[in-house]
Amino acid sequence: MKRILSSVTDGKGFDIGLVALPLAFLFVMSGLPLVYNVVMSFQEVDMFSLGSFARPFVGFRNYVDLFSQPETRPILFNTALFVAASIAGQFAIGFGLALFFWTNFPGASWLRGLFLVSWVMPGLVVGAIWNWILSGDFGVLNFLLRETGVIDGNIFWRSDPNYSLWAVIIANIWLGTSFNMILLSVGLSGIPKDLYEAAELDGANALQRFWTITLPMMRSTIGAIIALGLIFTLQQFDLFAAITSGGPNNTSNVTQYWAWDLSFRQYDFAKGATISVIMIVFVMFASVVYVRSTRHEVRG
């Protein structure tokens, strides 16, 4: 008894406890819902069997039904486009800003902090603001574009099927840029200054220094940011709810909004779960990239 006790307070038992506690937490809080979700995608679920776990299994029927719906392919394509464009935009602008503030002019760190305002605002508030900015008749964006002569007539960002997805992408880029910037700034500040001094002595110009020092040194940071970006954009729901509701005719619908719509608007919980499972596969992929890129942390 005493040995067990002492092993728990100081020894192997303590180590096991350290591992078991977070594992148990993860299993209960994440593992079980995940498994439940996967199981549900193979079952016939309706609102009255929601409370029980013993539901008829239907094999892959939910998956087959899902892919026979005419809107499925466009929505999957929209999701891919939304994720790719959002990450590209957030990363490019975020990296640009990070490099800009890296030059350390007076007030740089103070301004950099201010940029985080967009990141701390709740998604629905951001959505409501962008809803006004992107409004066709009286929107600020149309006004600016008209006054600068870029467009002649109003663009109906939210309601034109050619622009509706881009309307949400623009809002999402604005929302995520500052987060990218902060993480990239941290990465930049970790690069030892003497590398640049040495390169400068060797006669490398700014562009060469960027390609041969900054980018390679930032590899793990960039990998982590892109993986996190993929996860965050796949979770982006508020903006769709606030700006387009997935319309017109699903042209701005993406899997995460669709899963919610199927489960909680149309009460088709099995299909909602099926879409979530498909999304889990992609998020898992992103997580592997994230874990791998942070494991190979290079320290100069």
Add this chain to the structure above:
Amino acid sequence: MGFRRYAILGTVALGTSLAAFSASAEDVTISVWSLDRDIQPAPNLINDFNKLNSGIKVEYRQIQFDDVVSEAMRAYSTGQAPDIIAVDNPEHALFSSRGAFLDLTDMIAKSSVVKTENYFPGPLASVTWDGKYYGIPKATNTIALYYNKDMFKAKGLDPNKPPQTWDELVETARKLTDPAANVYGLTFSAKANEEGTFQFLPWAQMAGGSYDAINSDGVVKALDVWKKIIDEKLASPDTLTRSQWDSTGTFNSGNAAMAISGPWELDRMIEEAKFDWGVALLPVPEPGAERSSAMGDFNWAIFANTEHPAEAFKVLEYFVSQDNRMFKDFGQLPARSDITIPPTGVPLKDTALKVFVEQLKYAKPRGPHPAWPKISKAIQDAIQAALTGQMTSKEALDQAAEKIKAVQG
């Protein structure tokens, strides 16, 4: 001595707790869920009811609009449902078709308070499933045509002759549309949610269609009219993403000359609209055609697994007996044709309410069908596919009909 004192104290305590127990055993507790806030009917009626000390104690819980159905389902399937719930009328059939709600037909037949002939046909149809009554309409609303009388005068139109038919509506909208002044002829909502269906279905029904005949010729014509309105920019293209509330906002600010919306707009309009306005019945396909309109708002129902069906029904009877306070105290329209709406003293509002009450006679429920949200989604997608020019009205509605057929099984 000490022991005896404690014994006496103990007996007294036991006695009082027994008395308390027997007193509370007389009271039956009925739980009620609805989305009404403190200024809305349910909590107030419940307070008044509890003051009557009728031996029934009512407990109230407020739930959010988005959670009503999922909360109710979860509670019902785990055996923790309340006795009484208020559900949105298109979702009533989902519960009644599965026997989750109590069949009230016999109780209503015996009741001296709840009389089916007092109700508008639309709300009553929404609580009906398979010829039986599974609930009682709580309140109701519908949509009609608001129009800006000042703009009518400015464009040489008779402000006392609002458009009666679809052709007249389009023609009037053309005359009123003034891009230079940022004025659209009409505003309504074709949003990708229930609101789009709510606004379009009356048009389909007036043309002789319905949700299970969504690709009939009349409905195609109705959608073509909508498309004409959007294509000619008689209404803003943002009609596809704007809610009814936001759309009518543009009417109030003078950026649209006519608006299709419901009586929930009245108070805001009286406050915001700086012009003379009126309300007309929804235009019909051609003179003399059948009228129709949308029907909104919630119904009361009793869950089938309640332990006190008789007491729960008594509570509902009390709610119904207070229907004449519905408008005066809470600004909601009772679903009853036998109650006259008392004048508010605001002339604009009173004339408008008369039109809405008239329009309520023609209001039809959405469904009733247990899978209404899926049917609704098919209709929304069709409307938007046609209005954005991705499909013709016929193609879009054919696709919707196919989806609806699949839902119906």
